[in-house]
Amino acid sequence: MRNSEFLLIGSYPPRKCGIATYSQDLINAIEDKYQEGFSLKVCALVKEDSDLNYSSRVAYVLKTWLKEDYASLAQKINLNKQIRLVFLQHEFGLYEGELGDYLLDFLKGIKVPVIVTFHTILSKPDDRRRFLVRQIVNYAARVIVMTNHSAMILRDEYKIELDKLKVIPHGTHLIKPHKPMQGKYRPFFNKKILATFGLISEGKSIETALDALPRIVNHFPEVLYLIIGKTHPEVIKQEGEVYRNFLQQKVIDLGIDKHVLFINKYLSLQILLDYLERVDIYLFTSKDPQQAVSGTLAYAMSTGCPVISTPIPHSLELLDGAGVNFEFEDAEGLADAALGMLSQPDLMQKMFMNALHKISPTAWQNSAIAHIELAKKVLKRETFKTEYRYPEISLDQVKRMSTEFGMLQFSKVAIPDKTSGYTLDDNARALIAVAKNFELNGDFEDLHLINTYLKFILFCQQENGTFLNYVRYNKKFYKKNHDENLEDANGRAIWALGQFLSMQNLISLPLQAKVEEAFQKALPTILDLESPRAISFCIKGLYFHYQFKESAETLALITQLADNLLSKYRGVSSEKWQWYEPYLSYANAVLPEAMLLAGICTKSDLFKNTAKTTFDFLLSLHDQGADFGNF
Numbered sequence: 001m002r003n004s005e006f007l008l009i010g011s012y013p014p015r016k017c018g019i020a021t022y023s024q025d026l027i028n029a030i031e032d033k034y035q036e037g038f039s040l041k042v043c044a045l046v047k048e049d050s051d052l053n054y055s056s057r058v059a060y061v062l063k064t065w066l067k068e069d070y071a072s073l074a075q076k077i078n079l080n081k082q083i084r085l086v087f088l089q090h091e092f093g094l095y096e097g098e099l100g101d102y103l104l105d106f107l108k109g110i111k112v113p114v115i116v117t118f119h120t121i122l123s124k125p126d127d128r129r130r131f132l133v134r135q136i137v138n139y140a141a142r143v144i145v146m147t148n149h150s151a152m153i154l155r156d157e158y159k160i161e162l163d164k165l166k167v168i169p170h171g172t173h174l175i176k177p178h179k180p181m182q183g184k185y186r187p188f189f190n191k192k193i194l195a196t197f198g199l200i201s202e203g204k205s206i207e208t209a210l211d212a213l214p215r216i217v218n219h220f221p222e223v224l225y226l227i228i229g230k231t232h233p234e235v236i237k238q239e240g241e242v243y244r245n246f247l248q249q250k251v252i253d254l255g256i257d258k259h260v261l262f263i264n265k266y267l268s269l270q271i272l273l274d275y276l277e278r279v280d281i282y283l284f285t286s287k288d289p290q291q292a293v294s295g296t297l298a299y300a301m302s303t304g305c306p307v308i309s310t311p312i313p314h315s316l317e318l319l320d321g322a323g324v325n326f327e328f329e330d331a332e333g334l335a336d337a338a339l340g341m342l343s344q345p346d347l348m349q350k351m352f353m354n355a356l357h358k359i360s361p362t363a364w365q366n367s368a369i370a371h372i373e374l375a376k377k378v379l380k381r382e383t384f385k386t387e388y389r390y391p392e393i394s395l396d397q398v399k400r401m402s403t404e405f406g407m408l409q410f411s412k413v414a415i416p417d418k419t420s421g422y423t424l425d426d427n428a429r430a431l432i433a434v435a436k437n438f439e440l441n442g443d444f445e446d447l448h449l450i451n452t453y454l455k456f457i458l459f460c461q462q463e464n465g466t467f468l469n470y471v472r473y474n475k476k477f478y479k480k481n482h483d484e485n486l487e488d489a490n491g492r493a494i495w496a497l498g499q500f501l502s503m504q505n506l507i508s509l510p511l512q513a514k515v516e517e518a519f520q521k522a523l524p525t526i527l528d529l530e531s532p533r534a535i536s537f538c539i540k541g542l543y544f545h546y547q548f549k550e551s552a553e554t555l556a557l558i559t560q561l562a563d564n565l566l567s568k569y570r571g572v573s574s575e576k577w578q579w580y581e582p583y584l585s586y587a588n589a590v591l592p593e594a595m596l597l598a599g600i601c602t603k604s605d606l607f608k609n610t611a612k613t614t615f616d617f618l619l620s621l622h623d624q625g626a627d628f629g630n631f
Helices: 018-033 067-079 103-109 127-139 148-157 183-188 206-219 233-239 242-254 269-278 295-302 313-318 331-342 345-362 364-378 396-401 424-441 445-460 487-502 509-528 532-548 552-572 590-602 605-627
Strands: 004-010 034-036 038-046 058-063 083-090 114-118 142-145 165-167 192-197 223-228 260-263 281-284 307-309 323-325 408-412 415-423
Touching: 004 018, 004 058, 018 034, 018 038, 018 083, 018 295, 018 364, 058 067, 067 103, 083 364, 103 127, 114 127, 114 364, 127 148, 142 148, 142 364, 148 165, 148 313, 192 206, 192 269, 192 295, 206 223, 206 242, 206 331, 223 269, 233 242, 242 260, 269 295, 281 295, 281 331, 295 307, 295 313, 295 345, 307 331, 313 323, 323 331, 331 345, 345 364, 396 408, 396 424, 415 424, 424 445, 424 487, 445 487, 445 509, 487 509, 487 532, 509 532, 509 552, 532 552, 532 590, 552 590, 552 605, 590 605
Parallel strands: 004 038, 004 083, 038 058, 083 114, 114 142, 142 165, 192 223, 192 281, 223 260, 281 307, 307 323
Antiparallel strands: 408 415
């Protein structure tokens, strides 16, 4: 099978525009996530007067002002038999002709499938624009939009079938949470920072923020507003620095020059994120209600910035709990929002947390996977194979969460929350994970952590062999241990102890004897378990213990527990529902896994076949649900 090649058509760095940045970030994310099966090339869109030095990744250029170049590009792609699919970035203004209709010549001529990404969807379109969009959609194999709102506009106003559409949110960068007053932030010491960034143009309506600033600084004189970015190159060509000069004069007229700083630079990604990590509130002031998404808004939220934004679809979908929307060009509304947020630090902290939670699913890594999974569907999957490029294992957060007593239960982003105390559940998981990491990498720093988690598990075991789950930071047990069902926690503890015993290279003989004693002490309690997950965790622990020391007693316990699971399966399963419960819940895969391990130990084909049947059923539901949540 030949190596597949995907071609992305769009503006591309060093051209300075939002779609160029988007295209580069998307390609970088895909290449970072996948290591073989396909390669990526770029067709860069060039303007008539551009003279840019592109990287070797750019295999083609499209001279957007030459009508004949569109059909010529299609022919070149058709002749390159390695190209299997095209990702085409679309926004009105990128392509020449009437409303960019030169693009239709390319779409008519190309033979490979094209996935079109609409960066802007205009509501209430005129007949010509509606016709062109419908033509583009007709030629496309699938269409990507970045918000549910955009999908609804295409459905309701352009009469596009939803089956043709896929919502993939604008990607964002995952960053490590910052410590605010590191040395590089000293210039902003004791300041409350508001900021706007991106290529500057009149459409950003920065004057709205400037008009709001006098009220804000009257209450918070420590406020500094950063306007980060160069003027948009197309604006420079047409009118020079007229808009920037207007903004600078407004700052003087309003008497706020000590509270505004223009940073007239095109910043690298890392420097930009460094700035955003120090920002207290990000201001998005666009006056264009037709703007569907904003990469700047997404990037600000990726650093946890609370946002004040005009109500474009992107902000309406993202900002619930992470910021405030205000009306277009409403300086008083912006000032009200800023004053309300700055006067409530607790609210801003909640917005910080909500921003990170809401933006994490839109990470570029997830966007990359969504694009390639869509490509697989378009190409019917059999055309190419993919293999993930796995990131290096990092135990940084594990180490932050671990004290000399055990692993804490919760953190606030990266900061351990001591008030949450400890749980048996988390320490059992930690023991399994870090012990496996030591087996894999042989890092002797892991041994101290392993010993810590093991001692915690033994601390939680009671005289009757059961385990308590919840422990305060002061090492006292919570009363809620007696009010809650602790079966799953007990099952995980038995799994952790059994798996640890199977790793004989980690264990000194005295420690081995101590863990074995705790394991044997717990065994009489497991036949009373009812939770199918707790039963499954115990089967896993017994399986690993059986690798450590084969015994008829262990084999009998495995058989009894697997029979219990089998009984549950037979009690609720049917031709259409091949499962152990009448519903799916958390940690589902551990059930068929436990049945498989039981089958391996006991050599029971019944257990093995049940494991395969139920696992296949679980996978089938995941495949069916791949597009759920789009609309």
